[in-house]
Amino acid sequence: MKTNSGARSEARSSIAAYFAYEPNRVLWCLLALLSLPGRFADVGASLWLDEAWVANSLLAPTLRDTLYFERWAQSSPFLFLVLSRSVSQLVGYSEPALRIVPLAGGLLSLAVFIALLRRWFSPLIAFAGAAVFASNYWFVKYPLQVKQYGTDVLTACVLMLLLDRVVRRDAAADSVRLAILASLSTFMAFASVFWFPACVLAVMLPARIPSATSSTMPRKLRYKRGAMLALILSLSFATNYFAFVRPNLTNSQFRDFGADFIDFRHLAATSLGLARSIGILLVPTEALPARIIALAMLAIISLGAILVVRDVLTGNRRAIAIVLAAIAPFFTAVAVSSARLYPMLNYPRLVIWAVPGCVVLLCYAVQSFAGRLGPHPKERPSRIQRFAFPAGCLLVVALSHAVILFLPRASEQNRTAIQFIKQSAGSADVVFVHGGMYEQYRYYSHLLSWKPDHVYIGNTTWPCCALRIYERSTNPYVTDLLEDVNRAAFLAKGHTLWLLLPAAAQGHWSSTMAPKLKRIPEALTPIGCRQNVNRSFDQTLVLAFSCP
Numbered sequence: 030m031k032t033n034s035g036a037r038s039e040a041r042s043s044i045a046a047y048f049a050y051e052p053n054r055v056l057w058c059l060l061a062l063l064s065l066p067g068r069f070a071d072v073g074a075s076l077w078l079d080e081a082w083v084a085n086s087l088l089a090p091t092l093r094d095t096l097y098f099e100r101w102a103q104s105s106p107f108l109f110l111v112l113s114r115s116v117s118q119l120v121g122y123s124e125p126a127l128r129i130v131p132l133a134g135g136l137l138s139l140a141v142f143i144a145l146l147r148r149w150f151s152p153l154i155a156f157a158g159a160a161v162f163a164s165n166y167w168f169v170k171y172p173l174q175v176k177q178y179g180t181d182v183l184t185a186c187v188l189m190l191l192l193d194r195v196v197r198r199d200a201a202a203d204s205v206r207l208a209i210l211a212s213l214s215t216f217m218a219f220a221s222v223f224w225f226p227a228c229v230l231a232v233m234l235p236a237r238i239p240s241a242t243s244s245t246m247p248r249k250l251r252y253k254r255g256a257m258l259a260l261i262l263s264l265s266f267a268t269n270y271f272a273f274v275r276p277n278l279t280n281s282q283f284r285d286f287g288a289d290f291i292d293f294r295h296l297a298a299t300s301l302g303l304a305r306s307i308g309i310l311l312v313p314t315e316a317l318p319a320r321i322i323a324l325a326m327l328a329i330i331s332l333g334a335i336l337v338v339r340d341v342l343t344g345n346r347r348a349i350a351i352v353l354a355a356i357a358p359f360f361t362a363v364a365v366s367s368a369r370l371y372p373m374l375n376y377p378r379l380v381i382w383a384v385p386g387c388v389v390l391l392c393y394a395v396q397s398f399a400g401r402l403g404p405h406p407k408e409r410p411s412r413i414q415r416f417a418f419p420a421g422c423l424l425v426v427a428l429s430h431a432v433i434l435f436l437p438r439a440s441e442q443n444r445t446a447i448q449f450i451k452q453s454a455g456s457a458d459v460v461f462v463h464g465g466m467y468e469q470y471r472y473y474s475h476l477l478s479w480k481p482d483h484v485y486i487g488n489t490t491w492p493c494c495a496l497r498i499y500e501r502s503t504n505p506y507v508t509d510l511l512e513d514v515n516r517a518a519f520l521a522k523g524h525t526l527w528l529l530l531p532a533a534a535q536g537h538w539s540s541t542m543a544p545k546l547k548r549i550p551e552a553l554t555p556i557g558c559r560q561n562v563n564r565s566f567d568q569t570l571v572l573a574f575s576c577p
Contacts, residue, residue: 067170083176084472085098096110127175180218188221223382227357288375303373336394459521464488521574522577560572
């Protein structure tokens, strides 16, 4: 008769054997293939506001005009802009061409992250982690945009891999690679600075953590090496900040993101907001079932963080690498956000760099529970065990990409909308362009070789980060959207007034624009304008009024 301890040991060994199975190359190839459809689904989709202003900056005559864009505060990093501009000049300025760099960043980050998971976890846990990462909605969606989000994730994965090599191998060449790539990373992804303190600690920690593979480098020399790396990273950050970031900052950026910073004066609200942001980052909807799943994942991630910190106290070098690569950057980001320098609440795209770290902690908790911190057991799992779990992981990836393909979220169909106005508007008609549609109008009117004779640029409800609005708007003294439209209608007397507007059915514009959109026909009817077109192109709205 088996004792309780013997039964527990046997059960633990069985679980360990289950997760020790190595998925074969066919399964890894299937995982890679199933993670592609959603990434290419919208590669030719219309650009929305943030993408359009990056695209227009890439179209600027000179590189300086790209880096210091005249109409909007440039919010993309230097190397991302240089690479995107170079690729676009080589293959053209179409939507797919503009998305090559961020898309490549997303694909490469998946490859790097898989390599990282295979270093840290047992084979099947690594496979499951790769499936979770590959099926993350934001990781699929945002690398498709003409923004730096794909390269943000790639930079995070590369720095995590380098930190692991430095901590676990303690080779001088690894420290040199870390210094070079980390100092360059700040020019590719602003979020890379969150890894800088961890990088400095990584080159200093081996002095206090003995290892069979550690060199005999004296402690003082290690501290000098850390100080040198801190100096290099500080110079890199300062160069990037004063040369490229500070000239592009506007006061409106900090004002408009005021509710999105960590605020420890309101600890309860901040904690709930941060948990909500990470929850949405993991599961991209706030429906009740999704909230339950997100809450469960947050609990497992928190457990993983506790377990890895516990293992650090035992000198486990893998645990140390994970703390530096996955936990330390998050707390650095929280500190930076509390200084009102980086918004971490409400916008998943701004914390997409945290997805790899969340998946790592998720895997750590599961593997710790499975008992895979010890040596591999000799027994092999059954055939059902060997294929059931990988098949489930592949099914998760397939279903997530099927949802993205067949149930897409509404987007701005700006190309179609502007093409519709071009084909329908007469030469004497007036085209009213809302401030939130200005960059989209600029890009697609250029792409479609369309230059209407009478354009009224709206003056009201411009989004954040716009520069010198009053130099571009038709009437700088208007403060209300309805008054803005009325003035445009006055110019359109005897002709048709075309309005290019955000649809405001959901998303960013819904709270501020939706009530005013409903009042536009009411405001124009008293002056004799009759509505004859009301066409919605997803998140873009086209209205037309005949004004006798």
